[in-house]
Amino acid sequence: MIEIDRLTKRYGATLVVEDVSFNVEEGTLTVVVGTSGAGKSTLLRMINRLVEPSAGRVLIDGEDTRTIPEDELRHRIGYVIQGYGLFPHRNVADNIATVPRLLRWDRKRIAQRVEELLDLFQLDPAEFAHKFPHELSGGQQQRVGVARALAARPALLLMDEPFGALDAVIRSKAQDDLIAIQRRLGATIVLVTHDMNEAFHLGDRIAVMDQARLLQYATPAELLMRPADDFVERLVGTVERPFRLLSLTPVREALEAGHAEGEPIAASESLHDALSRLLWTGRKALPVADSSGAIIGRVSVDKILQHGRPLP
Amino acid sequence: MTATSLVRLIAFLLLAAFITMPQGFAFLFEPLIAPGAPAIYNQGSLLVLTLQHLRTVCLATIASTVLAVALGIFVTRPSGAEFLPLSRSLVNIGQTFPPIAVLAIAVPLVGFGEKPTFIALFLYGLLPIFENTLTGLTQVSPLALEAARGMGMNARQRLVQVELPLALPVILAGIRLSVIISLGTATIGSTVAAKGLGEVIIAGLQSNNIAFVLQGGLVVALLAVLIHDGLGLVERVAARKLGRFLNEVP
């Protein structure tokens, strides 16, 4: 578990991060979201001590990060930035091998790890290991950036606007990939973004920051239904709120008994997807299938609409 | 083999042939001289002079490189940052000094011969290398540096593994410039009795022998062009990996 305990950063008289506390459970993805200049990057950089806190502390599994030598701490925490900062003079394999080399892993182990990561990120080792960063597309660079950060199996992965440099289509694919990899590795991730859609799409929990302060730290559904104040409410977007809520809810939650015509939808898909299909096909209900493909009931427009508003 | 590398090869072979067996080319120079005057430089071996010339330039360049790169590293570290604005201005001012002035001022201090030439080459050679080291080190992508810091590289690892390799093509360009200036200054060094190819030209000027002047001029010119070319090749190899630099190195 990562405990962020009353972290504060002051530059001269300005407070850039003010008294921020929250905990990140192991194996979860926490998104820090807020407008530009809110202090998100500074908060993130205090976790790996690229910025020294003016007050407060960070505990990783109960261990105060100040007791760990800076460089050693950073070897244990992966770090991905917008633009990635790949080393232009090193090829993909050498880029990924950076931290394992700093840790003096033996060569065979490094080579194995690099290959494993390239596979994981769907980059064919034979093709990509010896390419240089400038020979890669934006999406490939991004994957190498994340692979490099994961190379030494860090306890925690920090990501600062990791998708900021990608165009919309590649970005949503990269986001899905990140979720898949996070689930698969059970990694603990803290990700910074200014994009609310991204926050809702990725976050198990979301920390909303504004003007140096943490306004709310909650699950996406809580954020929608019980925003802490007007600012959060405006930030989550009053117009998109119902659709966001539907995106967060799986079909299973609105399952009812009965029969419906048409192609079945999986119980794990979101109500947002179900509604979209219903609108497009002009039907009132769709059959619902479980993971084995067996029909387990149906989902109807009326039932979905009930989920698109806060519970009384 | 491309046309340019063919030209390069031919130029090199011609130069080598001329400095080892200049007499073989006498017929080319005879039309230029007064009757009875020697057609080919006869006061020393062209080969020896060339080697002495190259040795002076080489030693001075090594010395300049070591000091200039060290200084460049120093003023771009936090501990030397206070010297950065001053050192930039000094390089700008230093480059307004003609090399010949440095040479001339060194003579009264250390006497005639190799020493003033070496000092002039060394001091003047510092400037382009230092300037390019500064440029190279300060233009290293801040993203790469941030990533390096974030991955837990210490200051020395960042310098050796990230900053210097990224600055290398620019530093090499500085060294190449410095070598070319030095080749010229070393030629003028013969006016203060340094051993080198300038001797041939000066001898030609003194005895009004255009053939000597032309020979000295040709050898120095070919040497400079070939070295410039060769070092350019080294730079391109160094820059090739860094695709984004390819366009910036002339």
Place this chain on the structure above:
Amino acid sequence: MVPPRPALSFDHLGFVIAVLIGIALFAAPFATYRATRIASGEARLVIEALPFSMAAALALVALGVALGAVLARDPLGRLGSAVIGLAVLLPSLGLSAGYLTPADNNFARVSPSLGFWLLSLSFSLLAVDALARMRLGPFGRLAALAVGASALALLLLSGIWDDLSILKEYDTRADSFWREARQHLLLAFGSLAAACLFGIPLGVASHRLRTLRTAVMQSLSIVQTVPSIALFGLLMAPLGAVAASVPLAAALGIRGIGAAPAFFALFLYALLPIVANTVAGLNQVPAAVVDAARGMGMSARQRLLGVEMPLALPVILAGIRIVLVQNLGLATVAALIGGGGFGAFVFQGIGQTAIDLVLLGALPTVALSFGASVVLDALVDLSKGTTPA
């Protein structure tokens, strides 16, 4: 924002300067006395080179500057103390020459020595550092140059330095000094003008024609690579037949063929920066601007003169700056082949081992190059100001 540094704190550069000042005052000779022009010199410490009261005053001021350099951070204060230091140091050099030269002795020579050079170096370093930190605009830099130049002119005209060896050297050859000066400027500026007349149109043409550009750039960069004296030599042969004999640097006894090959060589050297910068300047003109001009019905000529050239001007001026500084320096070498210029004194001085004569040629060259680079840098900045990129 970075918190402002405290006004009083330890400064590393200041420390280096203070050490230099200490060495200059107590461990290095201030002036060199020679019984004749080419006799070997005798060193004189500050305390020996000046009357006691003057020596004490100079030492006090220098120590004050040292203290200020270590403790004061404010650039304006540092500049002020450096200027005061120079204002005391420079005249005292002249006083020292008068003090050390026996009355009615025309052969004795007094020249500045290591201590003086170190002191002026320290004060200048302090001033340069302060100026660099002040980030003066173009007018500020021109003003600083004008103040410096006027002060220098005042020192020279007031006669306070007349007893110095270099001015005695000047005295005996005032005529040839100004003749060589004119020749030097003629070589440097004349070849620059010729290179502009020829190079800018060539640059415009190269900008339009890719094939021409490659050929021109490649040949010019080969020319740039050839060392000056070698190029002079190579040009002498083809131009040789034309040239009239001119007596050369006496010591070397060289007979050469005059300014023609020198002028031509300087012209050739000047071409690359001019052509390359013209091309680069035109290349960086935004395509949209040219397109808009075309859309408004401007002819090719109107576009070039009214839009492209003004936008390319800062880059072209930067090329002219490079050329001018380079030419002012290279022109010194012209003397070697009878081209005249300040180099004549340098090579004569080398031949006679007369450092004062060398300096008589070298110092004006350095001053000219320095002045030219400051002025042209300011012009480049100003032209950028009028054509926002």
